[in-house]
Amino acid sequence: MKKPIILINFKAYENSFGKKGVDIAKRIEKISIEYSTEVILSVPATMIPILSQEVSLPIYAQHVDSYPLGAHTGSLLPEMIKEAGAKGTLLNHSEKRIRADEIHDALLRLNKLGLESVVCVDRYELVEPMAILRPTAILIEPPELIGSGISVSKAKPEVITNAVKEISKVPGVFLIAGAGISNGEDVYTAVKLGADGIGVASAVMKAKEPEKVVEDFIKSGIKAMDERNDRN
Numbered sequence: 001m002k003k004p005i006i007l008i009n010f011k012a013y014e015n016s017f018g019k020k021g022v023d024i025a026k027r028i029e030k031i032s033i034e035y036s037t038e039v040i041l042s043v044p045a046t047m048i049p050i051l052s053q054e055v056s057l058p059i060y061a062q063h064v065d066s067y068p069l070g071a072h073t074g075s076l077l078p079e080m081i082k083e084a085g086a087k088g089t090l091l092n093h094s095e096k097r098i099r100a101d102e103i104h105d106a107l108l109r110l111n112k113l114g115l116e117s118v119v120c121v122d123r124y125e126l127v128e129p130m131a132i133l134r135p136t137a138i139l140i141e142p143p144e145l146i147g148s149g150i151s152v153s154k155a156k157p158e159v160i161t162n163a164v165k166e167i168s169k170v171p172g173v174f175l176i177a178g179a180g181i182s183n184g185e186d187v188y189t190a191v192k193l194g195a196d197g198i199g200v201a202s203a204v205m206k207a208k209e210p211e212k213v214v215e216d217f218i219k220s221g222i223k224a225m226d227e228r229n230d231r232n
């Protein structure tokens, strides 16, 4: 992952799939290339093959199941997303919670397959216990702020600072902050508080000009990282 991490969760909006999904991904790709940075797109499973081919950005699934290959109707397995072209996946998003043992089993599989992983948690007390399972990153999001337009950076900065303290106990795992991120200032504040980047959905997926929103996020994230002197 490249800092500042900008992870855009397409969720299941009306423009998250089909031609509209490809269009928004391409607009984001263009901005990302302009700033020589990387934006991760976490997309509906049906969009993984086409977006992996059509854009140069890292494409993630939004969830995987941890069942073994076999008789598991309706499952989305790590092997399947890898074959479809995904670079990684979200796990345990607040809109798709799974049990701790399922997170553990999924991470073993993902790591073995060389896939990246972002485990979502809703409070800082879960950061270290999840980080020791060796995901690529933890995404902390207070659920009550998701989709609210009120950012974690402004409304609950202590969630980020506490999570930053916890992640420092497990070197090599990134910390991403999300929920309600709406503008560059929210990104700047999250990164200045110590996050490696941000996770976002509605501010981009509902925007008339998503590329402008993403540009604002990238510029603010880069500025904050440069001020921290911590960019890679």
Ligand SMILES: O=C[C@H](O)COP(=O)(O)O
Binding pocket: 009, 093, 141, 145, 146, 147, 148, 149, 178, 179, 180, 181, 199, 200, 201, 202, 203
């Ligand atoms: O995965 C992304 C988050 O749930 C954030 O959603 P939001 O930006 O709409 O608050």
